[in-house]
Amino acid sequence: MSDLESFRAETRAWLEANCPAEMREPAQGEDDAYWGGRNATFQSEAQKAWFEACRDKGYTVPAWPREYGGAGLSPPEAKILREEMARINARSPLSSFGIWMLGPALLKFGTEEQKRKYLNEIARGEIRWCQGYSEPGSGSDLVSLQTFGEDKGDHWVVNGQKIWTSYADKADWIFCLVRTDKTNKYQGITFMLFDMASPGVSTKPILLISGNSPFCETFFDDVKVPKDQFVGEINRGWDVAKYLLGHEREMISGADNSERGAGIGAMLKRQAGEMDPVLRAELAMFDVDALAFSAMGEKFLDEVKVGKAHPAQPNMMKYAGTELNKRRHELVMAAGGSAALEWDSEESRGGSAARSWLRTKANSIEGGTSEVMLNVIAKRILELPGA
Amino acid sequence: MPLYHDDDQTMLADTASQFMAEEGAIAKQLRHWRDRECKDGFGHALWKQMAEMGFTGILVPEADGGLGMGHVEAGIVLEEIGRNLTPSPFLTSSVIAASALGQASDDLRGRYLPGLIAGDSVFAVAIDEGAKHRPERIATRAEKSGNGFRLSGRKDFVVQGASADMIVVAARTSGAEDDADGVTLFAVPKDAAGLDHDAVRLVDSSMASHLTLDGVELDGDAVIGEVDGGREVLSRMIDAGRVGAAAEGVGVARGAMAMTVDYLKQRKQFGKLIGEFQALQHRAAHLYSEVEIARAVTIKAQQLLDAGAQNASLMASVAKAKVGKAASLAVKEGVQMHGGIGMTDEYDIGLYMKRDRALAEFLGDAHYHAGRVAELSGY
Numbered sequence: 001m002s003d004l005e006s007f008r009a010e011t012r013a014w015l016e017a018n019c020p021a022e023m024r025e026p027a028q029g030e031d032d033a034y035w036g037g038r039n040a041t042f043q044s045e046a047q048k049a050w051f052e053a054c055r056d057k058g059y060t061v062p063a064w065p066r067e068y069g070g071a072g073l074s075p076p077e078a079k080i081l082r083e084e085m086a087r088i089n090a091r092s093p094l095s096s097f098g099i100w101m102l103g104p105a106l107l108k109f110g111t112e113e114q115k116r117k118y119l120n121e122i123a124r125g126e127i128r129w130c131q132g133y134s135e136p137g138s139g140s141d142l143v144s145l146q147t148f149g150e151d152k153g154d155h156w157v158v159n160g161q162k163i164w165t166s167y168a169d170k171a172d173w174i175f176c177l178v179r180t181d182k183t184n185k186y187q188g189i190t191f192m193l194f195d196m197a198s199p200g201v202s203t204k205p206i207l208l209i210s211g212n213s214p215f216c217e218t219f220f221d222d223v224k225v226p227k228d229q230f231v232g233e234i235n236r237g238w239d240v241a242k243y244l245l246g247h248e249r250e251m252i253s254g255a256d257n258s259e260r261g262a263g264i265g266a267m268l269k270r271q272a273g274e275m276d277p278v279l280r281a282e283l284a285m286f287d288v289d290a291l292a293f294s295a296m297g298e299k300f301l302d303e304v305k306v307g308k309a310h311p312a313q314p315n316m317m318k319y320a321g322t323e324l325n326k327r328r329h330e331l332v333m334a335a336g337g338s339a340a341l342e343w344d345s346e347e348s349r350g351g352s353a354a355r356s357w358l359r360t361k362a363n364s365i366e367g368g369t370s371e372v373m374l375n376v377i378a379k380r381i382l383e384l385p386g387a
Numbered sequence: 388m389p390l391y392h393d394d395d396q397t398m399l400a401d402t403a404s405q406f407m408a409e410e411g412a413i414a415k416q417l418r419h420w421r422d423r424e425c426k427d428g429f430g431h432a433l434w435k436q437m438a439e440m441g442f443t444g445i446l447v448p449e450a451d452g453g454l455g456m457g458h459v460e461a462g463i464v465l466e467e468i469g470r471n472l473t474p475s476p477f478l479t480s481s482v483i484a485a486s487a488l489g490q491a492s493d494d495l496r497g498r499y500l501p502g503l504i505a506g507d508s509v510f511a512v513a514i515d516e517g518a519k520h521r522p523e524r525i526a527t528r529a530e531k532s533g534n535g536f537r538l539s540g541r542k543d544f545v546v547q548g549a550s551a552d553m554i555v556v557a558a559r560t561s562g563a564e565d566d567a568d569g570v571t572l573f574a575v576p577k578d579a580a581g582l583d584h585d586a587v588r589l590v591d592s593s594m595a596s597h598l599t600l601d602g603v604e605l606d607g608d609a610v611i612g613e614v615d616g617g618r619e620v621l622s623r624m625i626d627a628g629r630v631g632a633a634a635e636g637v638g639v640a641r642g643a644m645a646m647t648v649d650y651l652k653q654r655k656q657f658g659k660l661i662g663e664f665q666a667l668q669h670r671a672a673h674l675y676s677e678v679e680i681a682r683a684v685t686i687k688a689q690q691l692l693d694a695g696a697q698n699a700s701l702m703a704s705v706a707k708a709k710v711g712k713a714a715s716l717a718v719k720e721g722v723q724m725h726g727g728i729g730m731t732d733e734y735d736i737g738l739y740m741k742r743d744r745a746l747a748e749f750l751g752d753a754h755y756h757a758g759r760v761a762e763l764s765g766y
Contacts (some may be wrong), residue, residue: 003422269766275422281754284761290755291702291760292684292709299390299683308391377675378668385660 011084014228019090020046026089033095037128038172038289054093061123063109068115069123075305097166098122098129102175105191105244109232118193130196132162132176132218133241139164140372142177143185143238147220149178149192150375156180156192158200158223162234164366166205168216171196181235191237194225209375210358211343211351245367246314263287264328268335279334286324293324312380316368319373322363329357388693390686392463399460402440403467411473413735418554420474421592427550428594429474435473438506446485446627451500453485457693458627462634462685469638470645472735472742474593476509478631481628484510485573486627487555487730490620494512495574500555513542513575513598514625519542520751522557522625524565525601529558529573536560536572536610536646538603548596548747549586552577555624556600560615563718570618572611579603591741629750630692633685633706635748640678640714643721643739647671650725667724674713674720681706681713684745704756711753718743 023046027033034042034051042048054060057071063078063132064070073081103122106115121127138145147160158178168174173195181188188262196203200223205213232240265283274282300317303309332353340350340357364370378384392400410416410433420430445461447453454460461482468477480503488496488503500542502508514522538558548554554575562569575582581603584635585598612620648671651662661667688706691699718740722729729736747753 040527231576263764264541265761265766266764275766280761280766283755284755284757284766285708287755287760287764288705288708289680292680295390295687295702295705296683297679299686302389303391306389306391316672316676316679319672320680371669374672376664377672382668382669382671382675384648384651384662384671386663 004076004080008080008084011081015084015088015090016058018050019085019088020050021283022046023050023091023093024089033092034125035095035128035167035170036125039128039170040125040128043184050091051093055124056322058123060094060096060125061103061119064103064119064123068107070119079301086367094125096122096125096129097128098132101131101247102129102193103245104247105231105240108243109191109240114120114231120164127172128167128170128317130165130171130218132165132168132174135161135162136163140369142241145177145189147176147178147184149190149225150179151180151338154227155249156190156225156227158192158194158220158225160220161291162218162220163215164206165216166214167205167217168196168218169205169213174201174218175231177237177241183304184235186238189202189237189241190234191231191240192225193229193231194223198223200224208358209361210355212355212359214359224365246311264290264331268332272335272337273379275335279331283331286327288349289324290328293320296320312376315368315373315376316381318367319364319370319377322360323370325363326360329360333357388621388690390683390690392459396463398691400463400467403442404470406436406440407473411471413472415623417472417474417592417738420548424588425553426586426594426642428547428588428592429476429550431471434475434509435506437477438504438642442477443481443506444500445495446482446483446489447500447504448489451496453500455461455729458482458630458689459693461631461685462689465631465634466638466641469640469742469746470637470642472639472642472738476528476547476550478635479551480508480510481511481690482631483512483624484553484555485626486534487512487611487620487624488574490623491574492608494608497572502552508552509547509550510546511545511554511596512624512628513548513554513556514547514621514743514750515544516540516542518543520748520755521568522621525557525559525570527556527558529571529605530561532604535569535604535606536573538575538600538605542596542598542600545584545596545598547594548598549594550582554582555597555611556598557617558600562615567618569615570621571614572617572620572624573605573609574611575600575605575609579605582748589745590737591738591745593745622700622723625702626692629703629707630685630688631690632746632749633681633703633710636710636714636743637678637682637685638694638747639739639743640681640710640717643714643717643736643743644671644674644678646736646739647674647717647721647724654726661724663749670720670724674716677713677716681710682710683766701760704751704759704763707751708753708756708760711747711756714743715747715753 034047059071061070062073062081066072099122103119106118131372133142135145149156149158176192177189178192180190181189200221202219206215207213216221265287300309300313336353339347340353416430416433441454442464445456446452449455489500516526529536529538556575558571558573559569560571560688568665581601583599586594586596589595651667654661685706691702721736722740725736728734
């Protein structure tokens with residue numbers, strides 16, 4: 001047996017022993033996931049057991065080095081773990097912007113000291129992070145941001161406002177883009193990290209069409225940030241942000257979850273019973289696109305690992321993945337019929353179908369709109385002339 | 388296996404790309420033979436050159452004198468064929484018929500494979516009965532007759548049927564029209580008595596036959612695989628053809644897209660390059676995404692076929708359907724974005740549209756394959 005084959009066998013046995021049955025059912029939405037942090041609570045014993053087993057094994061961040069809280073898996077091993085988890089529909093043990101976004105940026109730009117501290121905290125789910133990028137007026141046009149950090153020698157004093165800060169009201173720390181030089185649009189932004197409990201930070205949830213408030217407005221009023229809490233170089237935060245946006249887009253596109261979106265026709269048939277032939281046809285066309293996109297996701301990740309992917313390829317994945325996800329939820333609603341409309345009945349699983357459907361409408365807006373993604377593809381991949 | 392080409396495959400891609408761009412170019416092959424109303428629709432000299440390059444025997448096992456490679460490698464050649472709209476019997480002979488012959492007796496392999504590898508022989512396949520692909524139903528009958536069989540029936544869309552030295556025919560040896568069992572594959576030589584071609588030129592200038600089998604007498608050794616048990620060989624042969632057609636379709640899509648993007652960078656209107664207009668940029672970027680995704684799932688299907696994986700047939704349908712949609716978008720956007728010049732015969736973009744239509748129909752269109760995906764998924 002090759003090393004990889006025995007790794008697969010071990011992994012399968014480990015998952016069998018450690019992943020509780022309840023954690024092999026699909027999550028009903030973002031609220032159903034474990035997000036970690038100082039004030040975290042588990043929704044069930046199974047969720048707690050599954051998280052702790054993964055944390056102790058380094059499986060919250062399997063590909064990170066061991067000294068930073070990971071399992072130090074090689075790319076082929078990490079792929080096997082993903083496949084084996086997908087095989088049993090195992091849920092992700094920990095949902096975290098620290099894992100998806102800040103972690104990769106720290107691995108690339110962080111100092112050794114920052115890596116040891118922050119990455120371990122992220123891997124162990126101890127600190128819940130939020131992201132402070134967008135501002136009122138600076139959505140897709142991010143570099144126009146105005147939040148300003150004034151240099152006070154050993155610290156900055158930060159003033160301004162962020163918007164669409166996901167779960168800012170629940171987060172412990174924020175990674176944040178702050179203008180530190182007003183004269184240079186791109187090279188005047190610093191990537192800062194600070195505690196949301198700092199005096200002067202306040203948040204206000206924004207009620208969305210889904211009835212949820214995952215997003216917040218976040219206000220900084222004379223917030224004192226120690227001068228050593230930045231990543232990369234001062235005034236070169238845009239480099240970090242760009243790198244991190246690539247990861248964010250990859251995450252929103254669902255490229256790391258090759259099963260997502262595939263084969264919903266069969267699932268919906270079970271729920272809906274007899275199916276309108278035109279709906280069946282639309283589902284079939286959707287399944288074609290979803291299965292093809294799964295292959296694209298796999299190809300993309302394989303190419304990223306060996307540096308074959310075009311640097312703007314995450315934009316394509318984000319565009320195609322989010323448009324597909326929106327279409328998926330339109331079909332879920334159509335198949336669900338009147339039952340899917342019920343806002344909080346048993347039948348509708350507490351309105352999760354409708355809430356998820358409404359939530360997906362943000363997919364093609366957050367992390368850069370579909371239109372911005374198409375602009376980037378046109379300019380950077382197809383090299384069409386600029387306006 | 389990672390979903391990209393390894394070093395050997397990349398080398399093959401470079402070789403095939405250079406060869407097709409030089410020898411298989413549109414002016415040199417497609418237009419040349421079209422303008423002469425060639426009865427084959429392709430050039431035998433090029434087929435011979437493809438043999439010299441080793442392409443013809445890619446899927447033929449080494450024991451039979453071939454290269455013993457897989458569907459990924461065949462797909463590499465097909466993508467270049469598609470990009471250059473190169474007319475050739477590669478898909479029908481080297482992919483589909485070769486895939487059936489791979490499961491044939493030593494005698495049949497010895498009789499037909501050397502000619503294929505040398506580029507001296509051309510093969511066709513006769514599956515469809517009617518204008519739409521429905522291989523689940525086979526009405527053509529093969530009745531026991533002496534030591535062999537007597538074939539009667541009618542086949543449609545037999546690509547290059549009239550030029551072929553041998554045609555793989557799917558016929559029914561028992562059971563009713565839509566039974567899965569009772570199907571047998573036969574290797575029918577071109578000079579068999581009772582075999583009649585009504586050859587027609589298609590929209591893409593290729594030739595296809597309506598085939599009439601009127602009591603065609605064959606020896607028992609013309610059977611490929613098992614009598615009555617041919618459905619599996621047939622399915623594998625068709626899947627190989629579908630994935631091959633998908634690969635060629637990816638080439639057509641990429642060729643049309645490259646031509647169009649290039650045009651967007653050159654053509655001026657209203658004092659601007661038309662590629663500066665966001666309306667066109669967004670459509671071009673969307674097209675790029677669709678074509679990339681279609682290419683990814685085609686490589687996935689090739690790898691699954693090579694691995695003999697359980698879901699290879701499902702993914703073959705996904706690939707055929709996805710490429711069907713993406714390539715159709717590529718040629719439609721191509722003609723539209725070229726404007727008036729896109730409607731002229733002088734310009735190549737229309738040729739891509741014609742080839743895409745023929746490929747899309749071959750071995751099942753996007754609707755057929757989406758329906759198949761639904762059935763295989765249980766709804």
